[in-house]
Amino acid sequence: MRVIGLTGGIASGKSTVSYILKSLGAVIIDADKVARKVVEPGQPAWQDIVKEFGQQVLNEDMTINREVLGKLVFSDQSLLAKLNRITHPRVIEYFREELARMARENPEAVVVLDVPLLFESGMYRLADEIWVVWADEKVQLERLMEREGFTPEEAWQRIRAQMPLEEKARRADRVINNSGTLDETVEQTTRFFYETISAHDDKIKEKKR
Numbered sequence: 001m002r003v004i005g006l007t008g009g010i011a012s013g014k015s016t017v018s019y020i021l022k023s024l025g026a027v028i029i030d031a032d033k034v035a036r037k038v039v040e041p042g043q044p045a046w047q048d049i050v051k052e053f054g055q056q057v058l059n060e061d062m063t064i065n066r067e068v069l070g071k072l073v074f075s076d077q078s079l080l081a082k083l084n085r086i087t088h089p090r091v092i093e094y095f096r097e098e099l100a101r102m103a104r105e106n107p108e109a110v111v112v113l114d115v116p117l118l119f120e121s122g123m124y125r126l127a128d129e130i131w132v133v134w135a136d137e138k139v140q141l142e143r144l145m146e147r148e149g150f151t152p153e154e155a156w157q158r159i160r161a162q163m164p165l166e167e168k169a170r171r172a173d174r175v176i177n178n179s180g181t182l183d184e185t186v187e188q189t190t191r192f193f194y195e196t197i198s199a200h201d202d203k204i205k206e207k208k209r
């Protein structure tokens with residue numbers, strides 16, 4: 001099994017690249033989706049969030065009100081750190097279990113961990129190689145405001161809540177530039193995917209020799 005850790009900045013294009021990789025045959029595990037699962041009502045992380053942030057972050061049906069919680073944590077670093085301490089260990093636990101299961105059931109698979117906070121959370125340790133999706137800052141900001149309807153200040157708050165994209169790119173094995181057209185991103189992603197597979201196949205052949 002080959003595990004690719006896919007990261008980037010907020011709205012830099014991870015989901016777009018994941019979608020392309022899925023169409024090429026990779027199995028995708030999306031940390032944003034897992035982070036939603038671990039805070040469902042009654043889960044330990046849900047209980048910790050209610051304890052920490054109070055009833056104000058709950059909807060009437062007891063689910064987490066993501067808009068309210070988002071506004072709180074993205075305007076206060078210390079609250080964001082508290083939320084991360086509650087959610088990240090649970091997300092990591094889920095990833096470990098899922099990877100162990102995949103290794104047993106589908107050892108030939110190429111698995112992509114789509115994780116916005118791959119470095120910040122330490123989840124990069126679960127990956128064999130790291131890919132970063134890059135978008136020029138202006139493009140990233142525009143796509144984020146357009147997708148979420150954020151004001152420039154709200155969009156900046158979210159961008160600043162993560163490790164600078166330059167640093168992520170420095171730590172990557174491969175960087176996909178998604179500042180241009182979708183076709184250009186498909187071309188780069190496809191090329192990298194087949195290079196990864198062929199390097200992986202060569203390693204297996206060497207081991208068998």
Ligand SMILES: CC(C)(COP(=O)(O)OP(=O)(O)OC[C@H]1O[C@@H](n2cnc3c(N)ncnc32)[C@H](O)[C@@H]1O)[C@@H](O)C(=O)NCCC(=O)NCCS
Pocket residue numbers: 009010011031032035065066067069070073080083084087088091115116117121158161162
């Ligand atoms: C703060 C919350 C409630 C806001 O929810 P909302 O629905 O508005 O955003 P969503 O979860 O879809 O995330 C959108 C993007 O925001 C960024 N983001 C999310 N959480 C964080 C964080 N803790 N720090 C920095 N950026 C973050 C990511 O780039 C993500 O792709 C939610 O993001 C959350 O619970 N975050 C903590 C869990 C976490 O760290 N998730 C990221 C994957 S491990």
Ligand SMILES: Nc1ncnc2c1ncn2[C@@H]1O[C@H](COP(=O)(O)OP(=O)(O)OP(=O)(O)O)[C@@H](O)[C@H]1O
Pocket residue numbers: 008009010011012013014015016017032116143144147178179180181182185
């Ligand atoms: N090459 C592109 N050209 C035009 N629009 C794009 C391109 N790539 C992505 N987008 C758009 O930009 C937005 C952000 O892309 P995407 O959702 O893939 O980013 P992300 O990194 O997964 O975001 P998040 O960090 O929030 O999970 C989306 O609305 C997407 O449709």
